[in-house]
Amino acid sequence: MASEYSLTDVLERTYQNQLALKAAARKLTLWPEQRVASDVGENVRGALEAPGENAGHIKQGPARLSGLNFL
Numbered sequence: 001m002a003s004e005y006s007l008t009d010v011l012e013r014t015y016q017n018q019l020a021l022k023a024a025a026r027k028l029t030l031w032p033e034q035r036v037a038s039d040v041g042e043n044v045r046g047a048l049e050a051p052g053e054n055a056g057h058i059k060q061g062p063a064r065l066s067g068l069n070f071l
Contacts, residue, residue, distance in 0.1 A: 014058070026045075
């Protein structure tokens with residue numbers, strides 16, 4: 001039961017949530033863009049750059065932690 005809430009697992013699930021939220025935000029961006037509100041779409045796409053830039057670091061964290069022995 002404790003292994004379900006390991007730091008590695010929590011970080012991995014956080015990363016998966018980030019990807020899901022990013023995908024949802026991208027889908028929602030299409031709505032204003034299709035209604036001639038391209039500035040809204042540009043702002044959202046700009047904001048989505050940060051999670052994309054950080055994704056590699058976030059993904060590497062759990063991978064590195066899973067290889068460590070804390071005992």
